[in-house]
Each structure stands twice: as C-alpha cells, then as structure tokens.
Amino acid sequence: MPARKISDSTVRRLSHYLRILEVLEADGRTTVSSDDLAERGGMTPAQVRKDLSHFGSFGKRGLGYPVPVLRGRIADILGLGREWSVCLVGAGRLGAALYQYDGFRRQGFRFVAVFDNDPAKIGRRWGAVTIDDVADVARVAREREVEIGIVVTPAEGAQEAADRLAEAGVEAILNFAPRKLSVPPEVALRDVNLVIELEGLSFAVTHRGKILASR
Amino acid sequence: MPARKISDSTVRRLSHYLRILEVLEADGRTTVSSDDLAERGGMTPAQVRKDLSHFGSFGKRGLGYPVPVLRGRIADILGLGREWSVCLVGAGRLGAALYQYDGFRRQGFRFVAVFDNDPAKIGRRWGAVTIDDVADVARVAREREVEIGIVVTPAEGAQEAADRLAEAGVEAILNFAPRKLSVPPEVALRDVNLVIELEGLSFAVTHRGKILASR
DNA sequence: TATTGTGAAAGGGTTCACAGCG
DNA sequence: CGCTGTGAACCCTTTCACAATA
Numbered sequence: 484m485p486a487r488k489i490s491d492s493t494v495r496r497l498s499h500y501l502r503i504l505e506v507l508e509a510d511g512r513t514t515v516s517s518d519d520l521a522e523r524g525g526m527t528p529a530q531v532r533k534d535l536s537h538f539g540s541f542g543k544r545g546l547g548y549p550v551p552v553l554r555g556r557i558a559d560i561l562g563l564g565r566e567w568s569v570c571l572v573g574a575g576r577l578g579a580a581l582y583q584y585d586g587f588r589r590q591g592f593r594f595v596a597v598f599d600n601d602p603a604k605i606g607r608r609w610g611a612v613t614i615d616d617v618a619d620v621a622r623v624a625r626e627r628e629v630e631i632g633i634v635v636t637p638a639e640g641a642q643e644a645a646d647r648l649a650e651a652g653v654e655a656i657l658n659f660a661p662r663k664l665s666v667p668p669e670v671a672l673r674d675v676n677l678v679i680e681l682e683g684l685s686f687a688v689t690h691r692g693k694i695l696a697s698r
Numbered sequence: 699m700p701a702r703k704i705s706d707s708t709v710r711r712l713s714h715y716l717r718i719l720e721v722l723e724a725d726g727r728t729t730v731s732s733d734d735l736a737e738r739g740g741m742t743p744a745q746v747r748k749d750l751s752h753f754g755s756f757g758k759r760g761l762g763y764p765v766p767v768l769r770g771r772i773a774d775i776l777g778l779g780r781e782w783s784v785c786l787v788g789a790g791r792l793g794a795a796l797y798q799y800d801g802f803r804r805q806g807f808r809f810v811a812v813f814d815n816d817p818a819k820i821g822r823r824w825g826a827v828t829i830d831d832v833a834d835v836a837r838v839a840r841e842r843e844v845e846i847g848i849v850v851t852p853a854e855g856a857q858e859a860a861d862r863l864a865e866a867g868v869e870a871i872l873n874f875a876p877r878k879l880s881v882p883p884e885v886a887l888r889d890v891n892l893v894i895e896l897e898g899l900s901f902a903v904t905h906r907g908k909i910l911a912s913r
Numbered sequence: 914t915a916t917t918g919t920g921a922a923a924g925g926g927t928t929c930a931c932a933g934c935g
Numbered sequence: 936c937g938c939t940g941t942g943a944a945c946c947c948t949t950t951c952a953c954a955a956t957a
Contacts, residue, residue, distance in 0.1 A: 485905065490948065494901050498894040502876060516916065525878050528916090529950055536918055544917045544956045561897045562904030569896075576795035583791055586876060586893040631899055654906075655899035661717060661801060663740050671902035673895050678801040679713040680888050681784075682776045684846055684870035686709050687886035689777030691869075705926065731938065743938090744928055751940055759934045759939045 485537055493534045497557050499524045500531070504554035516547035566591045570624055570653075572644040573635035574599035574607075574614050577659060581633060582609055595627045600640065620644065624651035631655045638662040708749045712772055714739045715746070719769035731762035781806045785839055785868075787859040788850035789814035789822075789829050792874060796848060797824055810842045815855065835859065839866035846870045853877040 503523050507515055517528040517535075524531075535541055535548075538560055542548040558564055569592050571578050581587070582594055597609055600617040607614050615623050617640070624632065624647070632648035634641050634656060641660030648656055648670075655671040658664050661679075666672050718738050722730055732743040732750075739746075750756055750763075753775050757763040773779060784807050786793050796802070797809055812824055815832040822829050830838050832855070839847065839862075847863035849856050849871060856875030863871055863885075870886040873879050876894075881887050 485908070489901075489905075491898070492948075494898050495894055497901070498891070498897045499878075501897075518916085523878070527950070529952095530948095532916090532918060533949080540918070542917050545915045546957065547916065560901070562900035563897065567896075567900060576791075576798055580791035580795045581892070584892065587896060590893055590897065592896055630903065631896065654903045657895055657899060663714075663738070669906075671899050671906070673899055675890065675892070675895055676713070677796070677799065677890070678805055679710055680872055680890055681782075681802060681807055681846065682713045682716075682778065682805065683706070683709050684872060684886050684888055685777035685782060686704075686712070686775070688845065688869045690704075691884075691886070707926075733938085742928070744930095745926095747938090747940060748927080755940070757939050760937045761935070762938065 487537070489537055493537065494561075496524070496526060496530070496534050497561055499526075500534075501554065501557045501561065501563075504550055504557065507550050508554055512550050514547040515550055515553075517542070519547070563590055566593055567631055568593055568595045568627060568629050569631045569633060570594065570596035570598065570620075570627070570629040570648075571633050571635060572598045572617060572620060572648065573637075573640075573659075574601070574604050574609070575635060578633075578635040579609070581635065592631070596623055596629060598623070598644075617644065617647075620647035621650040624648060624653060629653050631657065634658045634660050634664070636660055702752070704752055708752065709776075711739070711741060711745070711749050712776055714741075715749070716769065716772045716776065716778075719765055719772065722765050723769055727765050729762040730765055730768075732757070734762070778805055781808055782846055783808055783810045783842060783844050784846045784848060785809065785811035785813065785835075785842070785844040785863075786848050786850060787813045787832060787835060787863065788852075788855075788874075789816070789819050789824070790850060793848075793850040794824070796850065807846070811838055811844060813838070813859075815851075832859065832862075835862035836865040839863060839868060844868050846872065849873045849875050849879070851875055 500520060503520060517531040521528040521531045541553050541556055571582055571594060574597050594612060597612050597614045598617045598620050599605060599614050604614050605616050629651060630653065632653045634644045636644050638660050641662055642664055645656055645664045645666055649667050656666060658672065658674045661676055664672060715735060718735060732746040736743040736746045756768050756771055786797055786809060789812050809827060812827050812829045813832045813835050814820060814829050819829050820831050844866060845868065847868045849859045851859050853875050856877055857879055860871055860879045860881055864882050871881060873889045876891055879887060
C-alpha cells in the first residue's frame with residue numbers, strides 16, 4: 484500500500500494512534516478529528532493527517548475519522564491482523580519480564596520458544612514453554628517457525644544469538660543487548676538500549692538551561 | 699558547552715561512542731579515528747566528527763582521537779561524571795529486572811527508593827532498599843533527593859506516579875508505561891514503549907519489499 | 914461550516930568535500 | 936601524508952496554508 488518509504492517516526496506514531504483509538508473505541512466514540520488525535524498523542528494535527536494520508540483516505544471532511552474503521556486499518560497496516568510467533572534468547576530477569584508482559588500478548592505476539600545457555604535453566608518450564616539450549620536456536624526456531632526473535636542476552640552472547648536466529652530464518656530481531664548487531668539485510672533489526680535512555684536524561688538534566696546561557 | 703541545541707540523535711550516538719571507547723580503552727588502544735569509530739558503531743565518519751565537533755576539538759589531525767581522553771570527555775558531556783539517585787515506581791517484574799540491571803549501576807545510576815501500591819509488596823526489601831507505598835512518592839523521593847524517576851506501572855497509575863515524582867522535585871522521568879505522560883516543562887521525559895518496538899518490526903516484515911513493488 | 918488531504922515552504926539532520934593542520 | 940573540523944549542499948521530515956468536500 485505505501486507508495487513511498489515510510490519513515491520510522493511515522494510508524495511509531497501509527498502505534499500511538501492505535502493505542503489511542505483502542506481507548507476511544509472502548510469508550511464508544513465513533514469519530515475522531517485529527518485535532519483530537521493530535522491532542523491526545525502529543526503531536527500536531529497536520530502530522531496526523533500526513534501520516535495517515537500515506538496509506539489512504541480514511542476520513543470524512545467536516546467530520547473526522549471513523550474510530551473503529553481507522554483502528555482496524557492501522558492495525559492491519561502495522562501487520563497486527565494476525566499472530567506472530569516470537570522467541571526469547573536469554574531467560575534472565577528481563578527476559579522473564581518480557582515473557583510475561585501482557586502488552587505483547589494483547590497485540591498478538593506469542594512466545595513459542597525460550598533459550599538460555601545456563602544448564603540450570605535449560606529444561607525448566609515457563610508456562611507452556613520449555614527452556615531450550617541456546618545451542619539449538621537455529622534448529623528449534625526453524626521448527627517452530629519463529630518470525631521474530633528477542634535478544635536479551637548479555638553483550639557477549641548477543642551476536643551469536645543473532646547469527647543463529649538469522650540462520651533459523653527469523654525475519655526480525657529486537658535487540659536489548661548493549662552492542663551493535665550485524666544481521667543479513669533481509670532481517671529487520673531494532674535496538675532497545677536502556678542505559679542509553681537513562682544517559683539521555685542525564686544529558687538533558689546536566690545541560691538544562693545551558694544551551695542559551697552559553698552565548 | 700554546547701552552543702546550539704543538540705539533537706536527540708546526536709546524544710544517543712554519544713552514548714554509543716562511549717560504549718565503544720570503553721571497550722577500546724580496556725583493550726589498551728590509545729587512539730581511534732573517526733573512520734574506526736564509525737565502522738564499529740555503524741555510522742559514517744562525517745557524522746562522528748560532526749557530533750564531536752559540537753562539544754569541542756578532541757582530535758589531532760593526521761592521528762585521530764585519544765581514546766582515554768575522549769572517553770572521559772564524552773562521559774562528562776553525558777553527565778556521567780557523578781552518581782545519580784534514581785527511584786523506581788512499580789515493583790513488578792520489569793521493575794525488578796531494571797533494579798538488578800548491572801548496566802545502570804556501572805554508569806553511576808543508584809536506586810535509592812522503590813515504590814508500589816500492592817500492600818503485599820510494601821515493606822519488603824530489595825537488597826538495601828525497602829519498598830515504599832506509592833502514596834508516599836512525593837515525600838520519600840524528596841527526602842532521598844531522587845533526581846531521576848523510572849515509571850514501570852501499568853498505564854492506569856502512570857500519570858499519578860509522574861505527578862508525584864514532579865511534586866518531589868525529580869528532574870527527569872523514564873516512562874515505560876504505554877501512555878502519554880504530562881509533566882511540567884522543567885522535567886525531562888523519555889518514553890520506552892516495548893510494544894511499539896515490536897509493532898515496528900511487525901510493520902517492517904509485513905511491508906518488506908512492497909515499497910517499490912507497489913508502483 | 915468543519916475538517917480532511919496535500920502541494921509548497923520551512924526546518925533540521927546528514928552527507929559531502931575540502932581547507933587546515935599535526 | 937592522514938585525518939580532523941566545518942561550511943555548504945543535500946535530503947528528509949515537519950509544518951503551513953488552503954483548496955476540496957462531506
């Protein structure tokens with residue numbers, strides 16, 4: 484559908500719109516204007532309209548956008564009209580938190596495999612899933628048709644995890660390890676680096692007000 | 699020091715440079731070129747030089763940048779030349795994972811308070827810290843001079859958590875709750891939304907190759 | 914009349930290319 | 936000679952402003 488490359492920021496905002504629309508729909512709202520959406524999401528109305536216009540014309544002039552229709556369309560655009568098979572490489576505390584995180588389930592992301600390299604963990608069960616050996620990622624992930632892998636290992640094991648996920652034919656990797664991963668071009672990659680987020684705040688606080696004060 | 703507003707992307711890359719320089723320094727490397735830094739960080743050499751040039755001239759032409767000096771300067775620029783007092787609002791699984799995360803400690807972020815609204819958790823100890831009632835955030839965070847608050851509550855409690863943190867004089871908030879928070883302008887805010895990251899990958903995989911195929 | 918959809922303008926980050934310098 | 940530092944060019948995203956229209 485999109486005729487041109489869609490920017491990352493636009494995709495992120497689509498997720499935000501979806502979240503807002505879910506609430507509006509639960510409240511029984513039938514229409515919403517770009518002004519209202521922008522207000523609730525902390526963006527500008529023009530941005531909302533421009534973002535949506537990349538995918539079609541969903542609104543009615545003078546009226547706004549139909550809430551349930553738009554919610555459904557954005558979910559489809561984001562690829563949420565189906566379930567996704569996800570695996571976790573790293574069964575530490577962060578992995579456990581993600582595994583149990585309800586927000587993933589709610590959008591159709593299902594964990595079908597969990598891996599770790601700790602012999603004490605391998606063989607243990609997390610709900611319906613048994614923890615497998617990291618050494619078996621390539622085989623098991625392929626068998627279970629994993630589409631998205633989440634890397635939650637320490638920095639050291641992350642590249643190997645990514646290599647094996649790629650080998651298994653996984654289509655996307657979400658990386659929480661604090662290092663740059665190299666993946667084949669056909670694998671989509673996103674990084675979440677928690678330390679970098681805190682450092683960003685540390686920077687902001689440290690330089691608060693100094694920006695104009697310095698000249 | 700920065701004469702002009704520094705972009706968010708530049709600040710993020712500074713964190714990346716720091717991570718790389720820490721490794722280089724541990725390896726005993728004394729100098730590094732912008733080419734090398736860029737290569738390791740997945741950026742372009744021009745970007746490395748431009749980023750650094752906002753804060754001064756740290757390199758020697760013909761030689762490159764002195765590793766230990768640059769590492770120290772970037773750490774200072776990011777505000778990491780000191781310890782930061784951090785608190786956690788929400789003592790769930792994700793909160794626990796962050797609390798124990800070694801990467802935070804290593805950069806000088808110290809947890810001095812943890813809050814929850816679950817009576818079963820209040821009063822329990824996490825290492826040296828006793829879990830306090832969310833109702834006491836404003837008082838306790840002020841007493842312990844918390845500078846950065848991390849919100850890891852469900853969406854419902856997040857705005858209240860943010861309000862109380864702001865009331866306590868906290869300077870920055872890192873928000874993991876999946877909703878937009880309103881904070882006073884003097885409070886720095888960053889959002890980490892895990893569902894949005896997965897949805898971004900879902901979008902990428904769903905539209906893989908369709909970008910040019912559609913016209 | 915209210916609000917969308919969208920070209921055009923503005924803004925801001927990235928890349929280029931080269932002068933400057935160790 | 937090699938590599939930095941940086942103004943200028945480029946490119947992409949955001950904002951503006953208004954014609955189109957339910």
